[in-house]
């Protein structure tokens with residue numbers, strides 16, 4: 001198994017899930033995807049994470065993102081646990097949870113880190129673009145629940161920078177100024193970014209977010 005890196009094609013797979021058999025590339029179609037693993041069903045942090053994911057569905061939908069969760073428990077366990085998530089988090093789980101009992105997907109995506117836990121998956125996140133390339137990889141320990149607002153923020157940055165020659169600075173959020181790509185000369189930037197370019201240093205040029 002080769003280490004997955006940014007820019008690699010997300011390995012395709014067919015697996016059982018809480019909504020039936022799922023082929024990753026077919027399921028994603030032209031959408032962006034977030035494939036995220038959690039250690040086990042019926043665990044507290046995971047319960048809050050999946051409840052939060054369900055509640056954020058309108059935000060993911062707006063950005064054309066499909067969420068796919070995964071753990072190494074089976075389909076029947078997932079279905080029972082979903083009832084608990086719906087009850088305790090006051091939501092309806094509205095995305096598939098892969099049942100990776102044979103560890104096929106976890107192995108493909110290197111989601112088991114034996115020194116953290118020999119058999120359970122860590123909290124991995126893979127953001128996959130519509131062309132199926134991997135755009136972001138995150139790994140959190142079991143004891144730290146993820147920040148789903150951060151995933152939305154990264155998606156906003158990825159979608160903005162895919163279409164405009166800009167990058168997003170530290171703590172950037174929708175509406176904040178962005179950084180002009182270092183590859184563009186300031187004179188050219190002034191023609192491209194009609195809202196204005198502020199040159200703080202020759203390598204540090206800011207412009208209002210161009211797609212608003």
Ligand code: BEZ
Pocket residue numbers: 039040043044045046047142143
């Ligand atoms: C949890 O999701 O709550 C959890 C899972 C494994 C270890 C620690 C916490």
